[in-house]
Structure formats: C-alpha cells, structure tokens
Amino acid sequence: MTYTVMLQVSKSDDTFLYRQVIDLISENIDSGTLRPGDRLPSLRKMSRTVGVSIPTVRQAYVELERQRRVESRPQSGFYVRYRGGNAIVRPTPSYAGNPISLNCRTLMERVYNGINDPALVPLGIANPTMAKPAAKALHRAMKRVMARAEERSIGYSATLGEPALRRQIAYHYLDTTGVQVDPEHIGITNGGQEALLLALKGVASEGDVIAVETPTYHGLLELIDSLGMLAIEVETCPEEGVVIAELERTLQTHDVKACMFSTTLSNPLGVTMPEKDRRRLVEVLERYDTVLIEDDVYGDLRFDGVRPVPAQFLGGGARIITCGSFSKTAAPGYRIGWVVTDRYIDKIEQLKRSFSCSSGLLQQLTLAEFLATGDYSRHLKALRPVLKQNAERMAALVSEHFPADTRTSKPVGGAVSWLEMPGGVNAEALFDEAIEAGISITPGHIFSPCSCYTNFLRLSYGHPWTERTEEAMRWRPFSAATRARVCRSPRNTH
Numbered sequence: 016m017t018y019t020v021m022l023q024v025s026k027s028d029d030t031f032l033y034r035q036v037i038d039l040i041s042e043n044i045d046s047g048t049l050r051p052g053d054r055l056p057s058l059r060k061m062s063r064t065v066g067v068s069i070p071t072v073r074q075a076y077v078e079l080e081r082q083r084r085v086e087s088r089p090q091s092g093f094y095v096r097y098r099g100g101n102a103i104v105r106p107t108p109s110y111a112g113n114p115i116s117l118n119c120r121t122l123m124e125r126v127y128n129g130i131n132d133p134a135l136v137p138l139g140i141a142n143p144t145m146a147k148p149a150a151k152a153l154h155r156a157m158k159r160v161m162a163r164a165e166e167r168s169i170g171y172s173a174t175l176g177e178p179a180l181r182r183q184i185a186y187h188y189l190d191t192t193g194v195q196v197d198p199e200h201i202g203i204t205n206g207g208q209e210a211l212l213l214a215l216k217g218v219a220s221e222g223d224v225i226a227v228e229t230p231t232y233h234g235l236l237e238l239i240d241s242l243g244m245l246a247i248e249v250e251t252c253p254e255e256g257v258v259i260a261e262l263e264r265t266l267q268t269h270d271v272k273a274c275m276f277s278t279t280l281s282n283p284l285g286v287t288m289p290e291k292d293r294r295r296l297v298e299v300l301e302r303y304d305t306v307l308i309e310d311d312v313y314g315d316l317r318f319d320g321v322r323p324v325p326a327q328f329l330g331g332g333a334r335i336i337t338c339g340s341f342s343k344t345a346a347p348g349y350r351i352g353w354v355v356t357d358r359y360i361d362k363i364e365q366l367k368r369s370f371s372c373s374s375g376l377l378q379q380l381t382l383a384e385f386l387a388t389g390d391y392s393r394h395l396k397a398l399r400p401v402l403k404q405n406a407e408r409m410a411a412l413v414s415e416h417f418p419a420d421t422r423t424s425k426p427v428g429g430a431v432s433w434l435e436m437p438g439g440v441n442a443e444a445l446f447d448e449a450i451e452a453g454i455s456i457t458p459g460h461i462f463s464p465c466s467c468y469t470n471f472l473r474l475s476y477g478h479p480w481t482e483r484t485e486e487a488m489r490w491r492p493f494s495a496a497t498r499a500r501v502c503r504s505p506r507n508t509h
C-alpha cells in the first residue's frame with residue numbers, strides 16, 4: 016500500500032532540510048501512520064509535497080535506509096521496514112512466561128526424555144523405520160564392507176562424504192524422480208539435522224528472519240533459536256502446504272533471509288505440496304531473491320511409493336538447498352543425511368569441516384552398499400505398507416475412542432498423525448499424564464514458536480503395532496479429553 020504522508024518542513028529552521036524529512040517520516044512511522052510494508056511516496060511526489068528538491072528527498076530516504084527504517088526495492092521504491100512486533104517471534108519454547116515445572120525441565124526436554132525412554136509406548140517419536148527395521152540387511156551390508164574395506168573403514172571420510180554414497184544418492188534421485196543430480200553437488204552430513212544446520216548457517220546470520228510452516232518440525236525451531244535467528248510463520252494449508260500467496264505477502268512485508276519448508280510429507284501435518292505450487296514457490300524465491308532450505312527427509316515414504324520431485328529440480332532452483340536423510344527410511348542411529356546444492360556446496364564444505372570434520376565412514380560405506388545392492392529399495396517397498404496399515408489402525412482407534420469433535424490429519428505417508436482435540440484440552444497436561452501412564456506423546460505446543468497449538472497432539476504410528484499400542488490408544492484420558500478439562504489446565508490459552 017502507498018500512503019500519502021502529511022509533511023511540512025521549515026526552510027527557516029537551522030536543521031538540514033533532509034534531516035527534517037527524515038524526522039517527519041520517522042514520526043509517521045512511530046505513530047503508526049506509516050506501517051511496515053507501506054511504500055513511501057515517490058521521490059518526485061515527496062519533493063512536491065514538502066517543497067524540497069528531489070536530491071534532498073533522496074538523501075533522506077537513503078539515510079533512512081541506512082538506519083534500517085526503510086528499505087529500497089528494485090524498480091519499486093522505498094518501503095517501511097518491519098522492526099519486530101507480534102508477527103515475528105523468537106521461537107523460544109511456547110511455555111515462555113509461564114511457570115516452569117517443578118523439576119525445572121523445559122517442555123522440549125521433557126518431550127525428548129519421553130521419546131528416549133524405551134519403557135514408554137512410543138507414540139511420541141517420529142521414527143518410521145521402527146515399524147519394520149532394516150537391521151538385518153544393514154548388518155549384512157556392514158559385514159561385507161568391513162571384510163572388503165578393512166582398515167579403510169575405520170578412517171576419516173572426505174569432508175563432503177564418501178564418493179560411493181554420493182553416487183548412490185544421485186542414482187536414487189534418478190531412479191525415483193528421473194532427475195539427474197551431480198554427485199559433486201551432494202554433501203554428506205550427520206543426519207538431516209546437521210544438513211539443516213549447515214544450510215542455515217550457510218545462508219543466514221544471527222538476527223535474520225527465517226520463514227517456516229505452521230505447524231512446523233520442532234527441531235527446526237530449536238535450530239533457528241540456537242543460531243540467534245528469528246522465525247516467522249507462514250500460513251500452511253493442511254492439504255497443499257505453505258500458502259504461496261501468504262508467502263508472497265510475508266516476503267513483501269518482511270526482510271526474510273531464508274525459508275525452511277518441507278515440500279513432501281511435512282512434520283507434523285504430513286502434507287505434500289502439489290507440483291504446481293512447488294513451481295510457483297521457485298518463481299517466488301527468484302522474484303524476492305530468497306533462499307529455500309527444502310526439508311525432504313520424508314521424501315521416500317509416501318504410501319503410494321511415488322516420490323515427488325523436490326522443488327530444487329523443477330527448474331530455476333539454484334536458490335534451494337535440499338536436505339535429505341536416511342534416519343527416517345533406514346537407520347536413524349547411523350546419523351547420515353545430506354544436502355544437495357550447487358551454489359552453496361563450497362560454503363557448506365567449509366562449514367562441515369569446521370563443525371564436524373566429516374561423517375562416519377563405516378556408516379556411509381554400509382549405506383552405499385545397502386543402496387547399491389537394491390536392498391534399500393526393497394526395504395522401502397516393505398516398509399510403506401506397514402506404515403499405511405498402522406496409520407489406518409490409528410485412525411480407526413481415534414474415531415472410535417477419542418472425543419467426537421477430535422479432528423485428525425489423513426496421512427498419505429510418513430509416520431505421524433496430527434490431531435486437534437476439543438478446544439479446552441491442554442496437550443501439555445495430557446502429555447504429563449500420559450508419561451505417568453507409560454505413554455509418550457508429543458504436545459502441539461512445540462510445533463510453533465507462539466504456542467498456538469495447545470490443544471493439538473502428534474501421535475506416531477512408526478513402530479511395530481502391538482497390543483500395548485492398542486491399549487495406549489484406548490487410554491481413558493484420551494477419550495475423556497473434553498471441555499471439562501478446562502478447569503484442570505493451568506495454561507489453557509486456545
């Protein structure tokens with residue numbers, strides 16, 4: 016929007032004219048007359064309005080830009096910059112400002128403790144491979160590698176990873192999507208999380224604003240926070256992913272350094288962005304000169320076996336760094352992930368060297384063998400139907416046992432369901448009770464920097480389906496989770 020600003024300067028005043036223009040615009044910004052994203056009048060119009068020369072106005076605008084109060088956009092003009100407020104929030108955990116539990120552990124820590132406790136029914140962890148572990152085939156692959164590679168297998172790997180594994184990953188893209196990826200553009204990392212870290216460090220710095228889906232993977236929010244960056248949520252549709260028009264609006268009004276979106280089977284919504292939207296996304300990134308860190312760690316896990324083409328490979332994807340991982344599909348404990356990028360690969364190599372030197376060579380050689388023999392593809396073929404069946408079992412139990420007004424995502428892949436419970440439910444209180452009852456679940460709070468999913472839960476079906484799972488799904492407080500819980504919940508904000 017362009018605003019007409021009422022300005023007056025006094026030529027008899029001692030203050031430089033351009034300074035007076037600056038003061039007047041600043042006053043309009045401070046009073047809210049000019050708001051973030053508003054376009055300042057053109058140089059010509061402003062010069063006419065206030066009766067000073069065009070160079071004087073230009074000088075004022077340039078100084079305001081230097082002060083970071085406004086920004087210039089090519090062929091468009093000067094716009095008021097965003098300077099904080101409700102829309103950008105530090106992704107500190109959602110309980111900030113609320114009493115911390117007596118044992119002084121944060122909610123995120125409590126969730127991770129639940130996830131890592133083998134005694135609990137694991138409805139809280141997104142670990143799809145657990146549903147049909149590939150342990151035996153991987154052990155066999157590792158044995159073959161050790162027999163062949165002997166001393167080499169205990170050595171250091173090259174910084175960007177073992178060439179054989181980079182080649183196998185490139186071949187896997189070709190095989191599943193028809194896309195030709197240069198192995199030189201692939202860098203091996205310590206899991207998907209390090210891929211996201213290296214990508215983010217490679218393109219953004221402390222204080223930068225990063226656009227994320229809402230809800231989004233909590234590990235992403237922790238990462239953004241630990242790097243001193245800021246997260247801004249972009250409206251996300253449960254059927255199609257990030258709403259591109261909303262993304263554009265965000266990019267127009269905020270100085271967004273990078274976006275971090277999952278294009279396939281996002282966590283926790285499980286949504287896959289349609290190809291037409293991926294193409295629009297690429298266009299928008301280009302237009303606003305913004306980077307996308309494309310989280311694709313679930314790309315291989317659609318129940319129908321169709322692997323969508325990552326946005327990077329749809330043409331014009333030079334600004335995209337795609338992050339993958341074997342954690343969700345083969346072996347989370349191996350901690351092997353990767354980045355794909357041409358433009359940023361040298362930067363990522365330098366960061367990788369300084370942070371972790373390289374990733375474990377034995378795990379890389381084992382995975383290269385696992386892929387090369389076709390065992391990986393066979394394993395995925397066997398894993399997907401198990402996950403699909405588990406998802407159906409979970410959906411049936413939710414509809415049978417949870418409150419009637421519970422709404423749930425309809426997973427088409429991956430390992431998690433996203434549930435909206437009745438409005439009065441506090442998922443954090445439910446989480447604490449569930450832990451007491453021997454069940455781990457993930458409360459919605461941690462999937463947003465602003466605590467807006469307090470009555471949501473993420474439940475995982477990525478584990479062998481047993482009697483215990485059924486019992487856990489029938490746990491009485493799930494079905495009793497109605498508005499009556501309002502009075503028990505100290506933090507009912509939704």
Ligand SMILES: Cc1ncc(COP(=O)(O)O)c(C=O)c1O
Binds near residue numbers: 207208282352
């Ligand atoms: C969406 C998403 N991205 C990245 C990761 C990190 O993957 P990794 O375990 O390979 O570090 C996870 C793990 O839960 C995830 O859910």
